[in-house]
Amino acid sequence: MDSKTTPKTRSEQQDKTTGNHAVKLATWKPSPLQISKPSKSEPTTPRTLEKSVLTSTPKHTDTVVLTDPKLNQHHEGSTDLTTGKVPANITKSSEPTNLSLKQPTQQGDPVELLQLNGTAGLEGSGDQEKKNSEQSSIKDSSASAKVSDGTSSLTKTSGSAKISDRADFIESRKSSTCRASTSSDVSDESICSRLSSRVNKPHKANDSRWEAIQAMRARDGVIGLSHFRLLKRLGCGDIGSVYLSELSGSKCYFAMKVMDKGSLASRKKLLRAQTEREILQCLDHPFLPTLYTHFETDKFSCLVMEFCPGGDLHTLRQRQPGKYFTEQAAKFYVAEVLLALEYLHMLGIIYRDLKPENVLVREDGHIMLSDFDLSLRCAVSPTLIKSSNPDCETFVRSNAIFCVHPACSEPSCMAPTTCFSPRLFSSKSKKERKPKLETGNQVSPLPELVAEPTDARSMSFVGTHEYLAPEIIKGEGHGSAVDWWTFGIFLYELLFGKTPFKGSGNRATLFNVVGQALRFPESPVVSFSARDLVRGLLVKEPQHRLAFKRGATEIKQHPFFEGVNWALIRCASPPEIPKPFEIERLPGPVASTSQKVTPATAKGSDNYLEFDFF
């Protein structure tokens, strides 16, 4: 079975819950959740959720949803692209029959037409581009993006059900300098969108897909929905559906996330969509998605990203003997995830949703971390904590962090953070002085820079039950250390085929996360260093957790990763290379072609030899 069509539900771990399963935590009460900045288009008055109800949706039993009982406005499911409606019964079942996405539009044509009443992409600015946009709008409205039937693949409404709106309480030592945008402008071309179309992605220089998009843009002025053929629905998350799509005539394939703006607005998820888009615009890393372009129609907001034909790590794990990875394979995947997290942290992004379902496998077997709508953006202030100059004294100092509300951060605020000149903290009071750094086994002659948001704090209750950090559950406020907790759970799951604190239900799981001691199963047998790393990461108090002070550097130096060549990891052989994705197997107009999406057809996209991040 094609992994892309395999339901992403954690079948062996799912709770047999139907309907919302309210969880009240008896022994502690999540701290009041406050909204720091009400958004104009999402007029949520600051509120206190003293009796917050944690619910798990049947569609995503493994993901936490914090519902404000007063608002009671959380809806699950994705919009039917044909009707533009959210299927009414989608919360009751994850059966494919509930997801009739398309209606036949042409008799005898197995390919259904997806009428997307689109206006052109909104990239670019200025009169000429507006003109183009208008012309294109006319063109688009008469054009139809084709989508295959793919009914057999619509077996899953995958993805995580998440907090219906972002309500991050931001503990900020300095107000953000970013534009305080409102989500009402999401349908318009935001400053970020304009920036993004010009964002330089140096690592995409040899990417044929990148070139194809640029060529199309140069030719037509703007890129819109009419430039793509939607071939198959790959999956569906909480804020949109993802389609395998071809840039018409280019044989370049992409994953296009299509979000219904009306549905986002009514479900108060515009901010999440905006957050994801703005984060994607910033990324240029081998283990993170490339956003090739973004455009909007009257009805939809579309993100065009790299397509990963290898499925996700959850599905891949299920296919392993014993449903767990060998230690070697696990090491490979977590090492790549670690680099992705490190890069995100350097950009001031706390990921907050690490789980195997969100780790996709590229055509070359390397990974791609996906799904950024729960991420939190902060401003980071890189700090040099260890100088290469032996005469310089070394100090540990947490870097100053300023969280920014998801609605008021933009790439221009974040991107330069990696380029800051590091501050070297010289002599301070003796109190602040730490005699020696714990540098693990390695003695590095290189300067050591912490550019991660180790001090960031948010009060949101986000994530997936089994992956939630204790400080999130307890509502104590959380920072980047939550990513190291989830990293520990992730490693544990890859190694043992299950998560460590899973209870009989979501409520029990949350209690276990907070109160239960970490235990390891007797089998499979896992090395001491692997268990030691997991132990270091799954420390309940974030301040005592591995990587709390110095971020990913601490983890990289752990003996578990001994021998890993961090700089050349993307040249390492992956444990498994996915079979070429066969376009001919898809129903619809492409069925007659024998085109395969292989590394050959996406030539140049993975020319990672010139690796200069690390």
Ligand SMILES: Nc1ncnc2c1ncn2[C@@H]1O[C@H](COP(=O)(O)OP(=O)(O)OP(=O)(O)O)[C@@H](O)[C@H]1O
């Ligand atoms: N770049 C991609 N390549 C291949 N498949 C993808 C890609 N991005 C997403 N998918 C598939 O589409 C599904 C939906 O992805 P999406 O990011 O919309 O939702 P999600 O990860 O389930 O989370 P959320 O609910 O936060 O949106 C994923 O489960 C995955 O199977």
